[in-house]
Amino acid sequence: MTLRLSSLRRQLAPIRSVCRKAQGGLARLRGDASGNVIVIAAAALVPLLALVGSGIDMGRGYLAQTRLQQACDAGTLAARKRLGTQVAVNGAVPDAVADTGQRFFNINFRNDAYGSRNRQFAMVLEEDLSISGTATAEVPTTIMGVFGFDKLEVSASCSAQIDMANTDIMLVLDTTGSMMWTNPGDSETRIQALRRTVKSFHAQMEANKPIGTRIRYGFVPYATNVNVGHLLRPEWLVDSWAYQSRRARAAGTTEERETTEGRYTYVSGSFTDSPQTIQTTCPTDTVIHVIEAEWKDGDGWTNQRILERGIDYTCTQVDTNRFQVTARTFNDHRFIWAFRVTGTETVAVADWRYARTTVNLDFLRTSNSTTMNIGGTPSSPQPVTVTYRGCIEERDTYEISDYNNVDLNRALDLDIDRVPNPNDPATQWRPMLHELSFIREIRTNGMGMFTPGVVTSQYEFVNAWWWGFSVCPSPARKLAEMDAASVANYVDNLIVNGSTYHDIGMIWGGRLLSPTGLFAAENADSGRSPTNRHLIYLTDGETAPLDVSYASYGIEPLDRRRWRLTSSRTLTQTVESRFSFACEEVKKRNIQVWVISFGSGANPIMEECAGRDRYFVADSAAELEQTFSDIARRMGDLRIIN
Structure with a gap:
């Protein structure tokens, strides 16, 4: 019997007829009251038995029906959860889906529950990717069997679906040079796997989006820095800024210099050159030069007898953490160096003045580029096109010693919700002009040291942009609804280059997603529906900053805004500490943070940021x-x- 109240009433009609006949007989007996107590009691037993029996069996039936409905719901929920969202992309239904649903149904409604028999459960995958189910069972009766009702048929129907609420998703993607590597066992590079996976993720989200629901996507590619300038209002940028650059000394200036000649005479000992090697660090020189004697000849020559002992290393940087090293070993090498003045000459001053150079940024009102005479030679400086590509230097901050007590009135870079004050340059961002970034006094042969002060020199010092130490990633995107073609076009054109600075990615991911910061008006909840906010942070490597990079905090050893060579923390530790602090600031905005380490193994600071249940290690594209x-x-x- 189907356990619905209307059906029960129809099936119990014969019992009610018996009761009415019994009531008629009792009415006739009321006319003759002598000796009829036993008759009345016997006649009442039949309808009483029917009523009590139907109540007991109906109660069992209702309990079985309720439990069957719960089991049906549990089965379809478990199956739909096991099915996941990927079916929307590849159409593949995992074999375990049906088994999972059946097991959950069986656990919640066993075959003999309430004495039931012939338990059945079936599921169907609908076109909208919901899973529908039907369940039936037979519950034997007890007392009602006397009246011809030997079983009750109970049934239930159910359906489960994954729905998306209004959702904002910011994808912070590592686009450093190592994304061009291929993980062991894969046939595609990491960036190719990422592009394909993001497209699939978008398809899954859209396929499960109910009508009227808003899902928006944003992107922050990061490496040595981030490219966000095109998202900023003009008044959020400074009007001028001092860059670590150079200028030729006053044109036309001359000076008198002595002319000399020299000669070398071998005395004793030797020196040998070792084959070039590749090392992770540049070894420290051990060579000593001692002037053992000095004298003058009658013809004006000054003679010096020099002793050399130890090893002299020449290092040329190959990539992020490797050097090409040449070693020359001096074995008590002695020689005489003689020199004398031969006269004087007038020469034009041909020096570069390397220092912080203030640049007026008015040209950005009409153009993204200008020219400056920073190329060529000091005697003939040449114009170089200086271009603003959208990467920025961070606003004011300080070197933090205690990350449990950060002063956000000083560390403005870590205050992700602070809106710049157009009248306060400390709160504004600074356009990166990569071509201006000269690293004094690191020479092009890799030798030299960082000198924060002014240096006047004829030498060519390294330009971070020209030497690949300052890259500008692909432009970031604010939150917006995006179709499949737009997502594909974006991720397929991501630039891959640069070093790994995790903090700047987290900072700007939080800024572009926060509902209470720079873009509060755009990121507010839609209508009366609350918005779920998620930040997905993907990286393929350990923190790997370079002290020679021109990045979001300038050239670190020269600008010394958050770190200097004498700091108690290394540059890597500084970046990681700021990453962790920024992550906590993001989570304070009720944003769920998910972190994925792709092809690089587990990273404790990443797991601490996301939490164990939202941190993933993926060693392959699959x-x-x-x-x-x-x-x-x-x-x-x-x-x-349902």
Whole structure:
């Protein structure tokens, strides 16, 4: 019997007829009161038995029906959760889906529950990717069997779906040079795997989005810095800024200089050159030069007998953490160096003055580029096109010693919600002009030292941009609804280059997603519906800053805004400490942070940021895709829709 109240009433009609006949007989007996107590009691037993029996069996039936409905719901929920969101992309239904649903149904409604028999449960995948189920069972009667009703048929129907609420998703993506590597066992590079996976993730999210729901996507590619300038209002940028650059000394200036000649005479000992090697650090020189004697000849020559002992290293940087090293070993090498003045000559001054150079940025009102005479030679400086590509130097900050007590009135870079004051340059960002970034006094042969003060020299010092130590990633994108073509076009054109600065990615991911900061008006909840906010942070490597880079805090050893060579923390530790602090600031905005380490193993600071249940390690392209599918599924609300 189907356990619905209307059906029960129809099936119990014969019992009610018996009761009415019994009531008629009792009415006739009321006319003759002598000796009829036993008759009345016997006649009453039949309807009483029917009423009590139907109540008992109906109660069992209702309990079985309720439990069956719960089991049906549990089965479809479990199956829909196991199905996930990836089916929207590849159409593949995992074999375990049906088994998972059946097991959850069986656990919640066992075959003999309430004495039931012939338990059945079936599921169907609908076109909208919901899973529908039907369940039936038979519950034998007890007392009602006397009246011809030997079983009750109970049934239930159910359906489960993953729905997406209004959702904002900011994807902070590591686009450093190592994303061009291929993980062991993969046939595609990391960046290729990332591009494909992000497209799949977008498809899954959109396929599970109910009508009327808003899902927006934003992107922050990061490496040595971030490219966000095109998202900033003009009044959020400074009017002028001092860059670590150079200028030729006054044109036309001359000076008298002595002319000399010299000669070398071998005395004793030797020196040998070792083959070039590749090392992770540049060794420290051990060579000593001692002038043992000095005398003058009658013809004006000054003679010096010099002793050399030890090893002299010449280092040329190959990439981020490797040097090409040549060693010359001096074995008590003695020689005489003689020199004398031969006269004087008038020469034009041909020096570069390397120092912080203030640049008026008015040209940015009409153009992204200008020219400056920083190329060529000191005697013939040549114009170089200086271009603003959208990367920025951070606003004011300080060297933090205690990250449990950060003063956000000083560390303005870590105050992710602070809106710049157009009248206060400390709160504003500074356009990066990469071509201006000269690193004094690091020479092009890799030798030299960092000198914060002014240096006047004929030498060519390293320009961070020309030597690949200052890159500008692909432009970031604010939150917006995006179709599949827009997402594909964006991720397929991501630039891959640069070093790994994790903090700047987290800072700007939080700024572009926060509902209470720079873009509060755009990031507010839509209508009366609350918005779920998620930041997905993907990296393929350890923190790897370079002291020679021109990045978001300038050239670190020269600008010394947050770190200097004498700091108690290394530059890497400084970046990681700021990353961790920025992550906590992001989570304070009720933003769920998910972190993925792709092809690089576990990273404790990343796990601490996201928490164990939202931190993933993906060693291959397949694991990366599965990770994004898991995140998509967990972003949705699994619910019963019937």
